[in-house]
Amino acid sequence: MSKLWTAMRGAAIAATVTLMALTAAADPLPAPTGTVILEVTGAIANTNADGKARFDRAALEAMATSELSTSTPWTKGVQHFQGFPLSALLSVVGSTGRSIKAIALNDYSAILPVEDSVAAGAFVAVRANGTAMSVRDRGPLWIVFPYDTDARLTTDAYLNRSVWQIKELVVD
Amino acid sequence: MTDGPPIEHRPRQTPLTVFAVAVLAVAIGAAALAISIYLDLERAVTTPRENIQWAAYQIQAEHMRLMLAARDAEAGRIDVDAIDQRYQIFVSRVLILRDGDAYAAMHSIPGYEAMLTRAVDLIPVVDAAIAGGGQDARAYADIVQHHLGALTEPMQQVALKAVSTASREQTEQQLQLRDTVFYLVVSLIVIVAAAIGLAGVTMKQFAALDTGRRDLSVALWRAEESSRAKSRFLAGMSHEMRTPLNAVIGMLREINYRTSDNGIHRLAGIAHASADMLCGLVDDVLDTTRIETGKFRFHNVTFDPAVLVEEVTSVLASRAEDRGNTVAVEIEAPAGRYVTTDRARLKQVLVNLLGNAIKYTADGTITLRASVAPGADDTTLLRVMVADTGIGIPADQHERIFGRFFQAGTNDGLGLGLSITREIIERLGGRIGVDSTPGEGSTFWFEVPVAVSDTAPKPAADPRVRDRLAGVRLLLAEDNATNRQVIRLLLERQGAAFDFALNGEQAVAMALADAYDLILMDINMPVMDGLQALAEIQRRSGRSAPPVVALTADALAEDHERFRAAGMVACVTKPIDETELLATIATVLRRPDIVSGDGIALPPAVPPRAEAQLTSGQREAVLSLISALHDEEDEP
Numbered sequence: 001m002s003k004l005w006t007a008m009r010g011a012a013i014a015a016t017v018t019l020m021a022l023t024a025a026a027d028p029l030p031a032p033t034g035t036v037i038l039e040v041t042g043a044i045a046n047t048n049a050d051g052k053a054r055f056d057r058a059a060l061e062a063m064a065t066s067e068l069s070t071s072t073p074w075t076k077g078v079q080h081f082q083g084f085p086l087s088a089l090l091s092v093v094g095s096t097g098r099s100i101k102a103i104a105l106n107d108y109s110a111i112l113p114v115e116d117s118v119a120a121g122a123f124v125a126v127r128a129n130g131t132a133m134s135v136r137d138r139g140p141l142w143i144v145f146p147y148d149t150d151a152r153l154t155t156d157a158y159l160n161r162s163v164w165q166i167k168e169l170v171v172d
Numbered sequence: 173m174t175d176g177p178p179i180e181h182r183p184r185q186t187p188l189t190v191f192a193v194a195v196l197a198v199a200i201g202a203a204a205l206a207i208s209i210y211l212d213l214e215r216a217v218t219t220p221r222e223n224i225q226w227a228a229y230q231i232q233a234e235h236m237r238l239m240l241a242a243r244d245a246e247a248g249r250i251d252v253d254a255i256d257q258r259y260q261i262f263v264s265r266v267l268i269l270r271d272g273d274a275y276a277a278m279h280s281i282p283g284y285e286a287m288l289t290r291a292v293d294l295i296p297v298v299d300a301a302i303a304g305g306g307q308d309a310r311a312y313a314d315i316v317q318h319h320l321g322a323l324t325e326p327m328q329q330v331a332l333k334a335v336s337t338a339s340r341e342q343t344e345q346q347l348q349l350r351d352t353v354f355y356l357v358v359s360l361i362v363i364v365a366a367a368i369g370l371a372g373v374t375m376k377q378f379a380a381l382d383t384g385r386r387d388l389s390v391a392l393w394r395a396e397e398s399s400r401a402k403s404r405f406l407a408g409m410s411h412e413m414r415t416p417l418n419a420v421i422g423m424l425r426e427i428n429y430r431t432s433d434n435g436i437h438r439l440a441g442i443a444h445a446s447a448d449m450l451c452g453l454v455d456d457v458l459d460t461t462r463i464e465t466g467k468f469r470f471h472n473v474t475f476d477p478a479v480l481v482e483e484v485t486s487v488l489a490s491r492a493e494d495r496g497n498t499v500a501v502e503i504e505a506p507a508g509r510y511v512t513t514d515r516a517r518l519k520q521v522l523v524n525l526l527g528n529a530i531k532y533t534a535d536g537t538i539t540l541r542a543s544v545a546p547g548a549d550d551t552t553l554l555r556v557m558v559a560d561t562g563i564g565i566p567a568d569q570h571e572r573i574f575g576r577f578f579q580a581g582t583n584d585g586l587g588l589g590l591s592i593t594r595e596i597i598e599r600l601g602g603r604i605g606v607d608s609t610p611g612e613g614s615t616f617w618f619e620v621p622v623a624v625s626d627t628a629p630k631p632a633a634d635p636r637v638r639d640r641l642a643g644v645r646l647l648l649a650e651d652n653a654t655n656r657q658v659i660r661l662l663l664e665r666q667g668a669a670f671d672f673a674l675n676g677e678q679a680v681a682m683a684l685a686d687a688y689d690l691i692l693m694d695i696n697m698p699v700m701d702g703l704q705a706l707a708e709i710q711r712r713s714g715r716s717a718p719p720v721v722a723l724t725a726d727a728l729a730e731d732h733e734r735f736r737a738a739g740m741v742a743c744v745t746k747p748i749d750e751t752e753l754l755a756t757i758a759t760v761l762r763r764p765d766i767v768s769g770d771g772i773a774l775p776p777a778v779p780p781r782a783e784a785q786l787t788s789g790q791r792e793a794v795l796s797l798i799s800a801l802h803d804e805e806d807e808p
Contacts, residue, residue, distance in 0.1 A: 074272035136260045
């Protein structure tokens with residue numbers, strides 16, 4: 001069951017990736033106009049600053065066209081997240097790396113192997129239950145997985161990759 | 173009924189059974205334990221669970237960072253946004269601890285509950301204070317330090333206790349796991365030991381079973397051998413009894429022909445009927461052994477069923493009369509319809525069923541109903557029903573009466589009749605059954621498939637009493653003195669000229685020395701048997717050899733085929749039936765006059781004579797028969 005889910009998710013993500021890649025190729029990454037919320041650095045092809053891809057809230061909200069509803073081990077009840085698959089972001093920045101270091105506001109960091117995390121359905125949440133996430137609510141960005149679909153996703157490996165209060169991603 | 177003592181079928185409670193049950197209980201316990209361990213592990217894997225030490229450290233660290241940020245803000249080193257972010261991160265940590273299922277295990281840390289409640293309660297207070305006057309970094313820092321500074325000590329305590337709690341829980345889990353695994357290992361050892369023991373016992377039992385099986389097959393072989401020996405003995409004895417019996421019947425017939433004394437007629441008639449009955453019983457025994465040895469063969473002829481029924485009823489008429497029974501016959505078959513099946517066997521069946529009906533009915537009515545009607549699938553069935561008003565048969569015995577040696581309440585008869593009857597009917601491809609109510613009577617019925625034709629069978633030769641063979645010259649090879657006597661009387665009466673040869677060698681010599689019209693050749697003879705003699709005669713006289721007819725006591729069709737293949741022109745079975753013998757001779761010699769034309773009808777219409785004495789010829793015949801029987805006894 002979970003394998004099937006993973007496969008379906010993989011297919012959906014692949015479709016999205018292709019779409020985003022086409023978009024990315026057409027437009028160069030626009031420079032942020034508001035406060036920068038996320039910086040992507042490292043092995044990326046598309047930048048809008050010195051070796052960096054920087055995003056303000058408007059840019060992130062524009063990308064937040066997907067939804068994911070799941071419960072999490074840290075919240076009460078099912079959460080309705082809006083955002084984008086991690087793979088979509090990687091395609092926008094033209095990632096060529098095989099792992100990502102996600103760094104939080106408190107400088108906590110975790111390493112996400114790209115292939116496995118994308119296949120598991122890694123999702124970058126921009127909004128939760130219809131509103132932008134404050135720092136208090138684990139915002140501004142939170143990497144979540146569809147925990148309810150596969151028991152494997154609630155093991156330590158994936159819980160540790162579920163980094164909240166993200167400020168920077170380093171592609172390696 | 174020869175039921176043995178009731179056999180005890182209940183399994184006994186042996187120590188082995190108890191042991192096996194105990195081992196099974198241990199195995200089930202171990203399996204349950206293993207399953208519970210598996211389920212625990214499964215739950216541990218799938219239940220999100222944060223490390224309590226890490227979580228305790230994180231909340232303490234965030235609190236410390238917040239306090240450090242407050243100090244920096246007071247010193248003017250960071251702005252209000254920076255301290256706010258620290259505060260928000262701290263709050264997010266507190267809320268996660270409050271909401272997240274992953275932190276359930278934290279509640280076992282002493283002081284954690286109180287610390288968390290205090291922190292959660294303080295958040296709205298701090299939020300309100302900041303909203304009311306925390307616009308600049310210093311004021312913000314004051315509020316944070318004022319309200320949250322006191323949490324430093326409990327946070328540290330929780331962090332420290334988390335370490336000891338985690339280590340204590342880990343130790344407990346390890347001890348528990350060790351105990352569980354120990355129990356599993358002990359169970360496994362017990363099960364393995366028990367399995368080895370049981371395997372040993374099983375192997376021993378298999379060996380015993382094997383020995384038992386071998387003993388059983390030896391016993392079975394012995395039993396079968398003994399049964400075969402018994403069948404052989406019975407067959408031999410019956411066969412031996414038939415020869416003198418047939419002689420008795422033949423002699424009585426001759427006496428009947430020769431006497432003119434009514435009294436002797438009657439006595440000879442009774443003796444004849446009794447001898448017939450005795451012959452029937454011997455035939456039953458012989459049939460039974462033939463069934464056992466699989467030598468039961470059939471010989472199909474075409475005949476009128478109405479005539480057969482008439483024959484049977486007339487044979488049994490006097491017996492029925494003796495018991496005050498009326499026999500009614502109903503035949504539902506188109507006139508002139510002939511059926512083909514084994515007439516003699518069918519007659520045996522009819523005699524048996526009708527005889528039984530008469531035997532078990534007194535002063536009643538017996539109805540014999542026969543019909544020829546189409547059955548399923550284009551077959552034609554001869555259906556016969558024999559209904560009596562006799563003692564009847566209880567329902568529980570309806571099947572058993574067709575078994576061997578069954579007798580309904582009486583002790584006469586061998587109890588073989590119905591079993592043979594059923595055997596005959598089933599081997600003819602038919603069915604037999606009975607409907608009966610005790611006290612009201614029984615109805616036996618059977619049906620056998622038959623072939624039907626409109627053409628009359630070859631008319632049976634009408635036996636003439638005298639001189640039908642006048643002028644015919646015969647050679648008879650027969651080693652048995654009694655048989656010679658029987659046939660001598662028959663041939664003398666029919667006016668034939670004949671010589672006897674006592675064995676095959678003599679027969680060859682005589683056949684070559686003299687000219688005979690026909691040779692009647694016994695098969696089993698000393699010195700040279702009938703087939704060898706036949707071959708020798710044909711070899712030495714070539715085309716001029718007279719026709720040779722086999723005389724055989726074996727009524728098996730396969731034997732007849734064998735004899736014909738060897739060169740016999742025909743076969744006549746012993747006891748010699750006069751009609752059959754005459755018809756055969758007529759056919760072989762192409763002399764239809766032997767069996768046609770006027771003759772003296774049976775029984776001999778000899779006018780009664782005054783003196784109730786045997787004629788000298790009769791006396792001679794009886795005396796020679798008796799002496800012949802003596803000779804037979806003396807033979808080795």
